[in-house]
Amino acid sequence: MINELMNIVIDQVMLLLNLPIFLRDYLVVIGYGVFASLVVGAVAYGGAYVERKLIARIQSRYGPQHPGPAGILINLADFVKLISKEDIVPDGADSVSFRWAPIAMATILFFTIMLLPFGKDLFAVDQSFSLLLPVALLSLLPVAILLIGWASNSKYTYLGALRSAVMSMSYEIPLLLSVVGLVILTGTLNIVTMAEIQDRGLWFVLLQPIGLLVFVISMIATAERIPFDMPFAESELVAGWKTEYSGVRYALTFLVEYGLVLVTSVIVVFLFFGGWSGPTSLPNLPFKIPSEAWLFFKVGIFVMAYIVMRASFPRLRADQLLNLCWKYLIPLGVLNIGIAVVERMVLWV
């Protein structure tokens, strides 16, 4: 639905500006970029609001009450506050890296989102590596975090950045191992194709439960959320690698946090929960439920799961995560590959 709308707008722009036809692909990418920014903005805004409200309810509080009805404008107020703050670069910090690393992080995140589909036909480029590329891009984030930790010239940021690096070493291998099973089953690295295969009837959550478990744990570590939020554990490292940031750059780090929640939720829904596919037989409705709505619904459940987890668990230590990943998740991931091979032989032939 959104795809058709975007096509109409792009055709109109082409007509109005009288552009040559080969520019159309670029316009699609730009249009999708605008759409992706809107989605990230909306998810960061809505996600932060829902998080505040839901956590507040779990913790027997009301959460934000004003401004706006039920405090819906609270994040806008916070954003205005953050952008009106002074942009402080600490003494002795490496100014260039300190200023640009959060922007680099946000850029990496937007690139990742550009590669993800958001509905049946809603993607910028249908390329055959759409499973590998987001994962590869996300593994660049710890590099930016390490740069921040070094550039801030503070021991707490440095420790937070080191923890982030240690974590990325431990969770990236199980993350990739857990999806190898799916690649074996489907014979493709394209997550759109994977979702199409699942749309025929069988979601991979039923075929690959161990893969899902490994993937979800690694995915929470990727998003650096409780119980794996050691890189900015507020009770240990003040704010970890975020400690020295203020103003709009601090807002950017938050955008990245919620963006990661979105990206990982979308990927897990596409890999294991059939992407945009809804129930095959629905009672007769006067309208058709668009594929984007099903996707939104499923992703929303995962975002909620992130929030509930944050309200209920303490955080682990970095070395305990290393233990978990190397001792349990990697063997489980390998086992999962074996299961996938057996399933492929039995089911697909």
Next chain:
Amino acid sequence: MASEKIVELNMGPQHPSTHGVLRLMLKIKGDTIMDSTAHIGYLHRCIEKLHEKRHYMWCIPLTNRMDYVAALHSEHLFVQAVEKLMNIEPSERSQYVRVILLELQRIASHLVAIGSYGLDLGQMTTWFWCFKEREIILTLMEEVTGGRLFHNEVRLGGLKNDLPKGWTEKCLSMLTYLDKKWKDYGKFIENELFFKRTKGIGVVSKKDAMDWGMHGPSLRGSGWNLDVRRYAPYSVYDKLDFDVPVKDEGDSLARYRVRWEEVVQSIRIVRQAIKNLPQGPTEGLRSLYFTKPVTPGEVYVINEQAKGEAGVYLVSDGTSKPYRAKYKTPSFCNTALLPKIIVGHKIADIVAIIGSLDPVFGEVDR
């Protein structure tokens, strides 16, 4: 690795989870603590010296400011000392009311300890739930004493206020509510991740706990069955039936569990005290405080505070002001052995250990 350098890290006094103003100088190698020094004194307000310049009654609000999480305990300690000096026996009813308030205060203090322990470990919900219940207790105490944190309630030979009408029923219904909730909270807090962060972390052996002078729930977490309420009963604690929870493991989890069970025992004590509450006067000797001199002499009394055994050495020279008041506070002793415990642990464990010792820095520095 041999090439790893030892880095000095300054933790506090503005650090968010050092429970106030503790400053730790850490020498870390990678993520492991090789050596540490605790610096205290950032909250020093000369409370002991100020005692010497004030009449006895005016010292009571001062003692409130020591352990500001459980103000009534230090207040009771000071009044206990003066009562012993002057040989005053408080009325039966006032002693029971004191015990009710003291135990409510203990529950409130343990709620803060366990709540902030959750916050230290990243389990924010525990903090909010515990503080929600603490609010109810503080409101109950406010109805009696007029103060939420600083009560200034205990007087020589009695109390400032008696329990208001209908208060005991309200208190009993609150206890029923808390009893039920507390079991749920215990189930919520003790999940697998919580065990991972606390089991075997910050172990203090039975011998070390005694040698280094640990106190209170932390000492009982190391296997010592020592509670002043039991081995040197004051007030009416010898007439009440309660258990002293003891754990042998000596780690952070044991210290947390001792606190958790002490709340259950405190609920039991308050219920009994309300049941046995005698009728009679509760008023203390009001006129005495301002002008009259106190019998000369020196005393040392102890009581069981929420953080452990506390003592005051009070010297009177026969004037209306104390000659010297020297406090021994449990948080100070527990903080003193903190640098020893954390050596060899990871940075993330520091907060888990500080939280399990539950120091209050108003009491450490005085």
